[in-house]
Amino acid sequence: MTQTSSQARPERRSRFIDKNLWWLMPGPAVLLLFVLTILPLIFNLVLSTQDRFVSAAQPSSFVGLGNYLDILKDERFWNSVWQMTKFTLIAVPAQLVLGLLIALLLNRQVPAQGLVRALILLPMISTPVAIALIWALMFNPQLGVLNYFLETLGLERSLWVADERLAIPALALVDIWQWTPLVAIILLAGLQTMPEEPFEAARIDGASPWQLFWRITWPLLQPTLFAALTLRMIDALKTFDIIEVITQGGPGIASETLNVYAFRAGFEFFRVGYAASLLTMLLLLVTAIAVGVNLLRRTR
Amino acid sequence: MTFLRTRAGRDRLNNWVLNTLLLLVLVVLLFPFVWMILTSLRDQVQNTSAIPVWWFWPTLQNYRDVIVGNNFLFFTFNSLVIAAAATGLGLLFGLPAAYAIARFKLRGLAAWILVSRIIPYITFLLPWFLVFSSLRLIDTYLALIVTHLIITLPMIIWVMIAFFEDIPIDLEEAAMVDGMTRFGTFLRIVIPLVMPGVVTASILAFIYSWNQFLFSLILAGPNTKTVPVAVFNFISYGSINFGGIAAAAVLITLPVVILSLIVQRHIVRGLTSGGVKG
Numbered sequence: 001m002t003q004t005s006s007q008a009r010p011e012r013r014s015r016f017i018d019k020n021l022w023w024l025m026p027g028p029a030v031l032l033l034f035v036l037t038i039l040p041l042i043f044n045l046v047l048s049t050q051d052r053f054v055s056a057a058q059p060s061s062f063v064g065l066g067n068y069l070d071i072l073k074d075e076r077f078w079n080s081v082w083q084m085t086k087f088t089l090i091a092v093p094a095q096l097v098l099g100l101l102i103a104l105l106l107n108r109q110v111p112a113q114g115l116v117r118a119l120i121l122l123p124m125i126s127t128p129v130a131i132a133l134i135w136a137l138m139f140n141p142q143l144g145v146l147n148y149f150l151e152t153l154g155l156e157r158s159l160w161v162a163d164e165r166l167a168i169p170a171l172a173l174v175d176i177w178q179w180t181p182l183v184a185i186i187l188l189a190g191l192q193t194m195p196e197e198p199f200e201a202a203r204i205d206g207a208s209p210w211q212l213f214w215r216i217t218w219p220l221l222q223p224t225l226f227a228a229l230t231l232r233m234i235d236a237l238k239t240f241d242i243i244e245v246i247t248q249g250g251p252g253i254a255s256e257t258l259n260v261y262a263f264r265a266g267f268e269f270f271r272v273g274y275a276a277s278l279l280t281m282l283l284l285l286v287t288a289i290a291v292g293v294n295l296l297r298r299t300r
Numbered sequence: 301m302t303f304l305r306t307r308a309g310r311d312r313l314n315n316w317v318l319n320t321l322l323l324l325v326l327v328v329l330l331f332p333f334v335w336m337i338l339t340s341l342r343d344q345v346q347n348t349s350a351i352p353v354w355w356f357w358p359t360l361q362n363y364r365d366v367i368v369g370n371n372f373l374f375f376t377f378n379s380l381v382i383a384a385a386a387t388g389l390g391l392l393f394g395l396p397a398a399y400a401i402a403r404f405k406l407r408g409l410a411a412w413i414l415v416s417r418i419i420p421y422i423t424f425l426l427p428w429f430l431v432f433s434s435l436r437l438i439d440t441y442l443a444l445i446v447t448h449l450i451i452t453l454p455m456i457i458w459v460m461i462a463f464f465e466d467i468p469i470d471l472e473e474a475a476m477v478d479g480m481t482r483f484g485t486f487l488r489i490v491i492p493l494v495m496p497g498v499v500t501a502s503i504l505a506f507i508y509s510w511n512q513f514l515f516s517l518i519l520a521g522p523n524t525k526t527v528p529v530a531v532f533n534f535i536s537y538g539s540i541n542f543g544g545i546a547a548a549a550v551l552i553t554l555p556v557v558i559l560s561l562i563v564q565r566h567i568v569r570g571l572t573s574g575g576v577k578g
Contacts, residue, residue, distance in 0.1 A: 018482040022404040025486075029397035029453060030409065036450050037416050040427035047426065105322045108315075116326065118564045123329055125560045125567075127511045129528035130549035133535065134336040137542055145335055145352055181329065238420040241513045245532055259422055266426050267518055279423045290418050 041283075047276035060273065067277035076253060076261060077278065081285070083168055084257035088236040090172035091179075095232055096225065098176065099183025106184065107191045120181045128178075132245035135174045136161075139246070161247050167255035174242050179235070183228045190224030191217070226297040233293060237286050258282045336553075339546035347542040362543035366534075366551065375530040376551075378441075382516075382526060383509035385445045390452030390505050391498065398460035399486055403469075410461060413454050421514055424450065429518055439521025447515045452505035459504060463497030464490070503563045507556050527552050 017024065048067055052060035071077050102120075110116055123131070138146050139160035147157045161170045198216050207215065240259050243249065249256030249264070256264075262282060266275030339347055341358035366372050401410045428447060429438075437443040467490055475485045491498070516526040525533075531548045560567055 014481045014483075021482055022400055022406070025396035025400035026406065026409060029393040029457065032393055032449060033413065033416060033453065036446070037419065037424060040424040041419070043427040043430075044423055047430075102322075102325055105318055105325065108318070110322065111319065114564070116322070118561055119326055119330060121560055121564070121567060122333060122557065125507060125556055126333075127528055127549075127552045127556060129511075129513050129532055130336075130552045131332070133531065133545050133549045134332050134339075136535075137339060137545060138332065138335060143348055143350070143542070148352055177329070177332070234418055238422075240422065241528075244513075245535075259420060263422060267429075272426065272430070276426055279420070279426060282420055283423050286418060286420060 044276050044279055047273055048280050050273040050276075052273040053270050063273070067274050068281075070274065071277055071281060076256070077258070077281070079253055080256050080258040080261040083253075083255055084237060084259070084285075086168045087172050087175070087239065087255075087257060088233060090169055091175040091236050092229065092232045094172075094176045095180045095183045096229060098180045099228065100187055100221075100225075102180065102184035103187035103191055106188050117185075120184065123178045123180075124182050128241035129245055131174070131178060132242045135177075135242075136246045139170060161255070162251060164251055164254040167247055167251065171239075171243055171246060171255055174246070175236060175239060178242070179232060183232060186228045186231070187221065187224055190221050194220050223297070226293065230290060230293045230297075234286055234290055237282075237289065258285070336546050336549050339542055340550050342543055344541050344543060362541075362547035363551070365544050366547045370530070370534060370548075372527070372530070372548070372551065375525055375527045378520075378524050379510055379526040379528075381441060382444045382448055382524070383506045385441070386448035386452045386509045387456075387502050387505045389445065389449055390456045391502060393449075394453050394456035394501075395460060395491070395498070396486070398457045399464050399490065401457070402461050402464035410457075413457055416450075416454055421450070425514060425518055432519060438519060439523050441524055443519050444516060444524055444526070447519060448509045448512060451508050451512060455505045455508060456501045459501040460494065460497055463494045463501075467493055500563050500567065503559050504567065507559060510556060 049062060049064055050060045051063045051066065106116070106120075138144050139162075141147060141157070141159050141162055144160070146160065150157055159166060161167045194217070198220075199212060202212055202216060238259060239257065240263070243255060243257060243260055244263070247255045249260045253261075258278065259282060262275050262278035265271050265278055269275075338354075340362050341360075342353060342356055343359050343361065346353040346356050397409075400406060424447075428443075432438050432443045471489060471493075472482075472485045475489050476482060480488070510526075511528065512526070513528045513532070516524075516529045517532070520526060520529055531545075531552060534548065535545060
């Protein structure tokens with residue numbers, strides 16, 4: 001080998017790298033995410049067609065769509081879908097309304113702005129297990145501080161999460177407390193990037209603050225609102241930590257969402273095949289809702 | 301009420317009302333934290349009183365019980381190792397990926413990574429559990445670190461795309477005209493410029509890995525149990541009282557709060573970039 005070609009080789013190699021950088025750079029991350037997400041999804045789909053238990057003593061057998069047919073007849077499945085829907089329908093609209101109000105409160109000269117923004121982040125940054133523990137203490141029917149507040153206000157004490165009918169609304173309350181700040185911050189970002197001109201023009205024409213909000217802010221905020229709605233819908237449907245720590249799906253199965261039911265089926269009853277089909281249903285539901293919200297956004 | 305007739309007076313009143321409302325919001329948002337700290341500093345008698353005790357001599361006994369009696373430092377060490385390793389590997393894989401997405405405009409890839417956010421984590425957990433059990437990797441750091449990458453990697457990529465997009469391309473072109481390779485430019489010119497972004501992304505990734513509960517609940521064991529799962533177990537065995545639970549909650553949350561305050565200015569951008577930019 002001659003002198004020149006051995007000098008040219010590193011040169012050529014670096015040119016090769018530069019030319020192929022567009023796939024070499026994201027390649028490892030994509031491969032990793034593929035192995036960690038897509039392969040498990042496929043495996044999960046395969047599992048869902050089997051009658052399989054964790055213990056090796058019981059051989060797994062192919063049942064096709066059998067698990068899915070069983071699911072449709074499973075009252076506990078329908079209960080879990082209903083609880084999940086209830087949780088989301090209580091939590092998310094409340095977060096959007098309260099989040100918008102807080103965003104409007106923050107969208108002006110606020111005293112100690114930096115401190116206020118730092119404090120507002122705390123609920124969503126804190127460890128969910130810790131949050132769940134502290135709310136569980138506050139919900140305690142005998143000694144919880146929430147009942148003390150109710151009594152001080154002259155209201156009746158409540159069983160909170162120990163009451164079958166109140167378990168889901170109470171858990172949704174925790175979710176509202178935890179995630180309203182995120183909605184507020186997303187909407188605040190939307191408010192602050194709005195163009196000034198339409199507001200100035202409207203003000204010159206003598207528009208009232210009320211008109212300014214409904215005629216200009218509200219339509220301009222639509223994309224941001226839909227982004228917040230999508231994000232929160234998806235996450236609310238997937239809520240696990242708060243529910244598992246505070247109620248474990250109880251009392252009975254009164255607050256058992258699909259997420260929690262699938263977890264029980266898989267990791268406590270060890271019905272792997274059945275749990276896998278429950279998870280497929282969860283995935284279908286979450287995807288359908290994500291797509292649905294996006295379609296809604298397009299039509300607006 | 302004469303001042304209400306002037307515009308400045310009305311504005312002042314308006315501002316006063318709005319600030320009061322904001323204060324009310326903050327009180328509601330912060331009360332659970334205040335209550336958690338108060339509970340952690342009271343003894344069992346004070347905590348089980350029918351009327352809340354607001355004034356008392358604080359005691360650190362609950363913290364002592366949790367830390368000494370429950371091997372808390374060991375679980376903290378586990379959490380630290382797993383979150384740090386998952387964040388480090390997340391940077392290693394995520395930074396080049398985010399740069400490529402920003403520079404080569406790989407919109408489809410960005411969308412695909414965002415889609416992985418829709419999928420409930422629990423859907424991956426069942427297959428992971430079966431695979432890791434057959435490989436005898438349950439209760440190892442390896443299993444937990446690899447699975448925590450599903451949190452840290454997308455988080456780092458989303459946050460960093462925005463930061464890379466803000467770097468003017470002229471800078472890189474100038475360096476390449478001077479004979480630097482594109483990858484060399486990335487390493488020596490671009491990365492130092494996005495350091496604030498790297499810090500933000502790392503801290504966010506660390507926080508969400510630290511907070512993770514579900515994966516450790518299934519994949520960890522006595523040797524690798526993380527703090528959230530350890531604390532959840534204390535309460536299921538009923539070995540800890542009100543004060544102890546609150547003290548444990550304070551101890552889990554404290555590192556996360558301190559970290560979030562350090563990058564407070566950037567954290568809003570980091571948190572919303574996944575949501576709004578999608």
